[in-house]
Amino acid sequence: MPSKYMIHTKQTPHRFKAVTESGIIAWEEGCLKCAVCVKKGCVYGVYEDRGLDTRQMMDSIDNQCMNCLRCVQGCPKELIHKSVNPEYKAIGDSYWTPDIVAKLWYQAETGKIPVSGAGYPGPFSGPGFDSMWTDMSEIVRPTRDGIHGREYISTAIDLGKTPNHLTFNENGDLERDLHPLIDIPLPIIMRNPDFGSLSEETLKGWAMAARGLGTFMALPGNMITEALEDFRSSLMPLIGPGPQEIDKGNGAIRLLEVPWSEGWEKAVDMARQQSSSAQVSIRLPLHEGVEKKVISLVASGISIIHLEATPHGRATDHASLFLKDGIRSVHQALVEEGIRDGMTLLASGGLSMAEHVAKSIICGADGVMVDFPILIALECRMCRRCTKGLSCPVEIEAAPSSWVASRVINLVGAWQNQLLEMMGAMGIRDVRRLRGEVGRAMFFEELDRTTFESMGKVEEGCELE
Ligand code: SF4
Numbered sequence: 001m002p003s004k005y006m007i008h009t010k011q012t013p014h015r016f017k018a019v020t021e022s023g024i025i026a027w028e029e030g031c032l033k034c035a036v037c038v039k040k041g042c043v044y045g046v047y048e049d050r051g052l053d054t055r056q057m058m059d060s061i062d063n064q065c066m067n068c069l070r071c072v073q074g075c076p077k078e079l080i081h082k083s084v085n086p087e088y089k090a091i092g093d094s095y096w097t098p099d100i101v102a103k104l105w106y107q108a109e110t111g112k113i114p115v116s117g118a119g120y121p122g123p124f125s126g127p128g129f130d131s132m133w134t135d136m137s138e139i140v141r142p143t144r145d146g147i148h149g150r151e152y153i154s155t156a157i158d159l160g161k162t163p164n165h166l167t168f169n170e171n172g173d174l175e176r177d178l179h180p181l182i183d184i185p186l187p188i189i190m191r192n193p194d195f196g197s198l199s200e201e202t203l204k205g206w207a208m209a210a211r212g213l214g215t216f217m218a219l220p221g222n223m224i225t226e227a228l229e230d231f232r233s234s235l236m237p238l239i240g241p242g243p244q245e246i247d248k249g250n251g252a253i254r255l256l257e258v259p260w261s262e263g264w265e266k267a268v269d270m271a272r273q274q275s276s277s278a279q280v281s282i283r284l285p286l287h288e289g290v291e292k293k294v295i296s297l298v299a300s301g302i303s304i305i306h307l308e309a310t311p312h313g314r315a316t317d318h319a320s321l322f323l324k325d326g327i328r329s330v331h332q333a334l335v336e337e338g339i340r341d342g343m344t345l346l347a348s349g350g351l352s353m354a355e356h357v358a359k360s361i362i363c364g365a366d367g368v369m370v371d372f373p374i375l376i377a378l379e380c381r382m383c384r385r386c387t388k389g390l391s392c393p394v395e396i397e398a399a400p401s402s403w404v405a406s407r408v409i410n411l412v413g414a415w416q417n418q419l420l421e422m423m424g425a426m427g428i429r430d431v432r433r434l435r436g437e438v439g440r441a442m443f444f445e446e447l448d449r450t451t452f453e454s455m456g457k458v459e460e461g462c463e464l465e
């Protein structure tokens, strides 16, 4: 049994006060001047410690209030109210919602799994991964606990091609060399997001986190500066078309990526000339009919394919094709061709929650590449000011690399624990066994169809009896 892989997290506070979901509004008009004001009764003392953060122009009360509502209920003139904070509502967009962003901040700060209390308050079903439910039928088995170590659950995956069978010569030696594999202890690779107020310190912090976690940080080759020299074996450079020097300096590059184009063979040859020992991944945008391209790439000897959806988890040409469906159909096509084990399938785009890792793998990916969550871990508010050349409200570019690394390790630690929790509840002890295990999930569209299609079509204007 391999030694147990543990991610060591530690509390890493925000550098700025987080935007809270709600704020206190307390009116003075009509105050009865009670002998003992309810504000004095706040057990957290938030009114006594109240102050204005002049850097952020924020009232400290909103961050300290624990939402017990004691003061709201206790004021005889009902002068104290809790109201939804419009600044919170404005965070992100329809996909990167304020609640998702706030949960990512929490995980990056504490390294812990967010707990929402009893019951599930979310929607019954929704688009993309929200229409997929995982099977937790073994949740009652307390011994199957990967987090607290009662049972070893492996999250390690291999990158590359695994052989269908082994052949030995008369002496019992292997007849041919095995295809080189890279193993990483968790099915998560980090990648540079499309935007962000970044500096060398940010990239160094991400690279430090990748090395500490034993995984890779993918980024454009031209972003690898001297500051990242020591981390080369944990970097996955993206090599564009044209001649490039990629393997100078200490430590060989082990994994690199080439974007798919009509002349991808030439780009791969050039990349291999630069770094002959590196494994090559082809990045392929998710679009309708992508399965054929994947099959032809595998037939041409490509052993790692990265299926990339948009930041909202959809195909580039078809908004109704979600990443989960794209992964399923590519996986199924590879299985039908009998070449599934001849390659590693990575998926990216719109992966915003820990559950998306397990769901992507159930759909057929070997691992995932995570981008915006590692930026949100640094307090990003997804305001996109940096895309317009405006200043970043949380000055991400000024954050020291040690803080960046610690926040990202916390986030990935919380995600790995959630993966262990799900696998423990499913009764699966190796994440490689979870790949394509669609029997461990239910898909709303399929349930809807199988349940109701036998009832026939209901014509418009037809009355049901
Ligand atoms: S809601 Fe509770 S924690 Fe918040 S200010 Fe009022 S008494 Fe204090």
Ligand code: SF4
Pocket (backbone or CB within 6 Å): 195, 196, 197, 379, 380, 381, 382, 383, 384, 385, 386, 387, 390, 391, 392, 393, 394, 395, 396
């Ligand atoms: S907070 Fe806004 S400006 Fe700063 S990195 Fe995030 S999106 Fe860009």
